[in-house]
Amino acid sequence: MPAPAMSADEIAKLLHEVFPQAFYPGCGLTLERVEYADIRVRRHFHEDYLRPGGTISGPTMMELADFAMYVAVFSAIGPQPLAVTTNLTINFLRKPAQADLIADAKLLKVGKRLAVGEVAIYSAGSDEPVAHVTATYSIPAQR
Amino acid sequence: MPAPAMSADEIAKLLHEVFPQAFYPGCGLTLERVEYADIRVRRHFHEDYLRPGGTISGPTMMELADFAMYVAVFSAIGPQPLAVTTNLTINFLRKPAQADLIADAKLLKVGKRLAVGEVAIYSAGSDEPVAHVTATYSIPAQR
Amino acid sequence: MPAPAMSADEIAKLLHEVFPQAFYPGCGLTLERVEYADIRVRRHFHEDYLRPGGTISGPTMMELADFAMYVAVFSAIGPQPLAVTTNLTINFLRKPAQADLIADAKLLKVGKRLAVGEVAIYSAGSDEPVAHVTATYSIPAQR
Amino acid sequence: MPAPAMSADEIAKLLHEVFPQAFYPGCGLTLERVEYADIRVRRHFHEDYLRPGGTISGPTMMELADFAMYVAVFSAIGPQPLAVTTNLTINFLRKPAQADLIADAKLLKVGKRLAVGEVAIYSAGSDEPVAHVTATYSIPAQR
Numbered sequence: 001m002p003a004p005a006m007s008a009d010e011i012a013k014l015l016h017e018v019f020p021q022a023f024y025p026g027c028g029l030t031l032e033r034v035e036y037a038d039i040r041v042r043r044h045f046h047e048d049y050l051r052p053g054g055t056i057s058g059p060t061m062m063e064l065a066d067f068a069m070y071v072a073v074f075s076a077i078g079p080q081p082l083a084v085t086t087n088l089t090i091n092f093l094r095k096p097a098q099a100d101l102i103a104d105a106k107l108l109k110v111g112k113r114l115a116v117g118e119v120a121i122y123s124a125g126s127d128e129p130v131a132h133v134t135a136t137y138s139i140p141a142q143r
Numbered sequence: 144m145p146a147p148a149m150s151a152d153e154i155a156k157l158l159h160e161v162f163p164q165a166f167y168p169g170c171g172l173t174l175e176r177v178e179y180a181d182i183r184v185r186r187h188f189h190e191d192y193l194r195p196g197g198t199i200s201g202p203t204m205m206e207l208a209d210f211a212m213y214v215a216v217f218s219a220i221g222p223q224p225l226a227v228t229t230n231l232t233i234n235f236l237r238k239p240a241q242a243d244l245i246a247d248a249k250l251l252k253v254g255k256r257l258a259v260g261e262v263a264i265y266s267a268g269s270d271e272p273v274a275h276v277t278a279t280y281s282i283p284a285q286r
Numbered sequence: 287m288p289a290p291a292m293s294a295d296e297i298a299k300l301l302h303e304v305f306p307q308a309f310y311p312g313c314g315l316t317l318e319r320v321e322y323a324d325i326r327v328r329r330h331f332h333e334d335y336l337r338p339g340g341t342i343s344g345p346t347m348m349e350l351a352d353f354a355m356y357v358a359v360f361s362a363i364g365p366q367p368l369a370v371t372t373n374l375t376i377n378f379l380r381k382p383a384q385a386d387l388i389a390d391a392k393l394l395k396v397g398k399r400l401a402v403g404e405v406a407i408y409s410a411g412s413d414e415p416v417a418h419v420t421a422t423y424s425i426p427a428q429r
Numbered sequence: 430m431p432a433p434a435m436s437a438d439e440i441a442k443l444l445h446e447v448f449p450q451a452f453y454p455g456c457g458l459t460l461e462r463v464e465y466a467d468i469r470v471r472r473h474f475h476e477d478y479l480r481p482g483g484t485i486s487g488p489t490m491m492e493l494a495d496f497a498m499y500v501a502v503f504s505a506i507g508p509q510p511l512a513v514t515t516n517l518t519i520n521f522l523r524k525p526a527q528a529d530l531i532a533d534a535k536l537l538k539v540g541k542r543l544a545v546g547e548v549a550i551y552s553a554g555s556d557e558p559v560a561h562v563t564a565t566y567s568i569p570a571q572r
Contacts, residue, residue, distance in 0.1 A: 063202035349488035
């Protein structure tokens with residue numbers, strides 16, 4: 001397995017520079033582990049994410065999965081902030097607990113044009129996934 | 144075509160009651176049209192939605208699509224706030240303008256257990272979609 | 287709307303040359319309409335497609351949708367037989383009749399690298415879709 | 430982990446009874462491993478599956494994934510031949526070899542109404558997936 005193209009600290013610094021609306025001190029997102037094409041991020045619980053029935057909203061999980069894929073792409077191909085999602089499929093599996101969300105993202109393919117990965121999302125402390133995502137990122141040609 | 148199960152005003156009132164974190168005066172979401180299984184909602188532009196490259200973030204569009212589907216489900220089966228998304232697939236098609244987003248949602252199937260629909264998202268003033276979504280909602284058994 | 291890049295006859299001839307295992311006299315597939323990025327194909331009924339419960343099998347519909355997208359790509363960008371599907375999402379909506387299947391494919395985006403489209407599949411004689419598909423084709427760089 | 434609800438032999442016998450068009454001696458499908466919600470099937474290579482460029486056709490892989498999910502559902506909930514796919518998303522990752530295809534299916538959720546799983550497809554002898562699938566099966570209410 002190759003070394004990651006960027007460390008967790010390097011990715012956090014890049015995200016803070018290029019995406020300050022989403023990633024800033026106190027935003028509730030933490031990079032917990034960065035290996036090559038294989039990363040973990042955490043979304044700290046906030047009751048704003050709740051929806052009817054006491055469950056965490058679907059968009060909160062979609063946003064987390066998209067963020068996790070973005071980090072996974074950086075871990076494999078380095079600083080490419082203009083990489084963009086071309087598609088994403090999410091399956092909601094269980095009602096999440098009112099707890100932090102953990103997202104484990106792995107890339108299944110790292111191509112010249114496209115990176116494809118999957119993300120499993122868990123409630124912290126549980127090992128049954130609450131959602132599963134597959135997504136494709138398009139990598140800019142000017143690499 | 145049957146009449147909608149709820150009017151736009153009835154749906155707005157329900158959303159405000161059951162989902163006050165997401166739907167409140169000034170939240171930037173407007174119900175523009177509600178027919179049976181066929182609705183339009185608008186997300187007013189805010190620069191918080193931007194991401195690197197000056198484009199509106201993917202999660203902003205996913206959240207809008209999920210919201211539009213939720214409204215479409217209400218238009219067809221009435222007040223079922225515990226209806227939940229079971230899966231959602233989004234294809235990102237074009238870079239959105241820095242403008243309002245319009246989402247047109249239509250249900251392709253309204254079953255006893257599942258409702259399936261598609262959503263086309265446009266930048267206001269353009270007729271080329273910026274994203275396309277298909278999604279399934281699970282309808283609670285206690286109808 | 288531009289003219290199609292290839293006519294129905296030209297596409298049929300190309301398919302017969304490059305894909306003789308799938309497209310040959312008597313194969314049961316007919317190109318019914320070819321406009322720019324907007325086509326219709328028909329799969330003639332055969333009882334081999336049935337599965338338990340008397341319904342047409344899912345893979346029969348997936349294959350038809352993929353074929354319809356392939357034809358739609360040709361209608362927009364011309365003879366590119368090495369265009370390949372990168373992903374496909376199908377929602378099964380209703381039990382198909384024991385009848386021909388009609389697939390209407392439209393491209394939502396025709397880019398330099400990727401073409402994205404949707405396909406609605408109907409049982410002949412019905413106007414309620416039995417399945418809905420979105421798919422992405424990757425277009426070879428050597429265009 | 431519970432024991433599988435049916436053994437490989439029991440599933441093969443059921444498939445042969447209920448789905449003789451697809452599963453018969455010489456059909457090229459083999460059940461290689463059946464555990465609870467976790468199974469492996471093999472599709473023996475046949476040149477009929479080839480498409481332009483010497484690659485195995487997408488529909489061949491979609492059919493295999495759907496079949497693998499069907500077997501996984503039986504492994505978890507027993508003989509339910511009327512379980513039907515409600516949606517399926519496939520990502521094509523690499524060009525398959527002209528070799529047998531191996532499909533590993535695991536269920537991510539086994540609910541009362543829905544079972545959700547993922548399938549990784551490999552060319553025999555390789556450990557890089559050629560395709561990845563997520564799919565949902567609807568389970569008949571009359572269980």
